[in-house]
Amino acid sequence: MSKDYYKILGVEKNASQDEIKKAFRKLAHEHHPDKKTGNADKFKEANEAYGVLSDAQKRQQYDTFGSAGPQMGGSGFGGFNAQDFGGFDFSQFSGGFGQGGNIEFDLNDILGSMFGGGRARQRRGRNILVDVELSFKESIFGAERELNVRKGLKVHIPAGIEDGETVRLSGAGEPMEGGVPGDLHVRIHVRNNTIWRKERYNLVTELPVKLSDALLGAEYPLETLDGEIKLKIPEGISYGEVLRVKGRGVPIDKSHRGDALVVVRIVMPRKLSRDMKKKIEELKKEGL
Numbered sequence: 001m002s003k004d005y006y007k008i009l010g011v012e013k014n015a016s017q018d019e020i021k022k023a024f025r026k027l028a029h030e031h032h033p034d035k036k037t038g039n040a041d042k043f044k045e046a047n048e049a050y051g052v053l054s055d056a057q058k059r060q061q062y063d064t065f066g067s068a069g070p071q072m073g074g075s076g077f078g079g080f081n082a083q084d085f086g087g088f089d090f091s092q093f094s095g096g097f098g099q100g101g102n103i104e105f106d107l108n109d110i111l112g113s114m115f116g117g118g119r120a121r122q123r124r125g126r127n128i129l130v131d132v133e134l135s136f137k138e139s140i141f142g143a144e145r146e147l148n149v150r151k152g153l154k155v156h157i158p159a160g161i162e163d164g165e166t167v168r169l170s171g172a173g174e175p176m177e178g179g180v181p182g183d184l185h186v187r188i189h190v191r192n193n194t195i196w197r198k199e200r201y202n203l204v205t206e207l208p209v210k211l212s213d214a215l216l217g218a219e220y221p222l223e224t225l226d227g228e229i230k231l232k233i234p235e236g237i238s239y240g241e242v243l244r245v246k247g248r249g250v251p252i253d254k255s256h257r258g259d260a261l262v263v264v265r266i267v268m269p270r271k272l273s274r275d276m277k278k279k280i281e282e283l284k285k286e287g288l
Contacts, residue, residue, distance in 0.1 A: 002066035003045075003048075003049070003066075005048075005049035005052055005053050005062060006049075006053070008045055008046060008048075008049040009023040009024060009027065009046060009049050009050065009053065010023055010027075011023050011053075013063070015053075017054065020050065020053050020054060021050075021054065021164075024046055024047075024049075024050040024054075025189065027042070027043075027046040028043060028046060028047070028131050029131075031043040031046065032130075032131065034130070034148040034149075047129060122176075122178075122179040122180050123176050123178065123179035123180075124176055124179055124180050124181070124182050125173050125174035125175050125176035125179065125180070125181045125182035126173060126174040126182045127173045127174075127182040127183045127184070127185060128149060128172075128173045128174055128182065128183075128184045128185070129185045129187060130147060130149060130184065130185070130186055130187070131186075131187050131189060132145050132147075132155070132157070132186050132187070132188055132189070133189045133190075133191065134157065134161075134188060134189070134190050134191065135190075135191055136190060136191055136192065136193035136196065136198075136225075137193075137225050138157070139157075139160070139161050139162075139163070139188070139190040139198075140159060140160060140198070140203070140225055140250055140251070141159050141225070141251065142156070142157055142158050142159035142160075142161075142251075143157045144156050144157065145157065145186075147184075147186070149172075149184060150172070153169075153172060153184075155167055155169060155184075155186050157186075157188065159250065159251040160198075160201070160250045160251060161188050161190075162188075162190070162198075163188065163189060163190040164187070164188065164189070165187075165188050166185050166186060166187045166188070167185070167186040167188065168183055168184070168185055168186075169183060169184040169185075169186065170183050171183065172184035195223060196224075196225065196260075198250060199261075200250075200258070201249055201250045201252055201257070201258030201259075202249045202250070202258040202259050202260070202261050203224075203225065203248065203249045203250065203258070203259075203260045203261070204260075204261045204263065205222075205260070205261075205262055205263070206262075206263045206264075206265050207220060207222065207231070207243075207262050207263070207264055207265065208265050208266075208267045209233055209237070209264050209265065209266050209267065210266075210267055211266055211267065211268060211269065213233055214233065214235075214236075214237050214238075214239075214264070214266045215235065215236065216235050217232075217233055217234055217235030217236075217237075218232075218233045219231065219232055219233065220233055222245075222262065224245070224248050224260055225248070226248060229245070229248075231243065231245070231262060233264070237264055237266075238264075238266075239264065239265065239266045240263065240264065240265075241263075241264045242261050242262065242263050242264070243261075243262040243264065244259050244260070244261055244262075245259060245260040245261075245262065246259050247259065248260035
């Protein structure tokens, strides 16, 4: 039976990728198995739906064939049907591939037993997917998290990781008696920062500067991820100019970092007093 992935995530069929991502995050947070009120089945269902709808090619195939269509984990298998494999029925493997499902079989084992030959492989446990939320600062400098999947299991999250990236822990997934364990995939969700945004190895922000300070120069306090600094505004700076603070960006390696880039936005006064207008008229006469 075809599943309605749009209904599972609670979005319309014409939903944007951003809407799909937000809907999944909400459901993943609500139903995460690590929470006391979590629901493992609903979490797995939402994860399966997101794995299909977040991939443009899989989404197009799903819109055409439904969840039972080619590469959607139903009776079709990668564009081939059961009769292409001598009547072997793949419908039992409903987990599918990619982000949306867990692979519970080894294709090489199946093809080897059907056609003879092939390389015998050990059975593997399922892969496990968990979600971890980081502050913006933790995503820049890296972090370590203890996971509730198994006592004492920690994951090291590298510096500069992007929202939506996954860290893989080989062999930390579901155990398999007489075989090898699966892997643990840790998907990262980064909270937004109200001041800074990341652009490759640089951090970028905008700084409102008063007109008088832009003309005469000044010092402004600036909160960086390393703490507060005093930023010098040179006299005569123009709107949109970029001030560079070296070495306050994203770590590149143990001894190098990107820069902090500050885009100057000059704030123009909306109302002028009579005295201020008079002074500006005098400046205008001088060619300013």
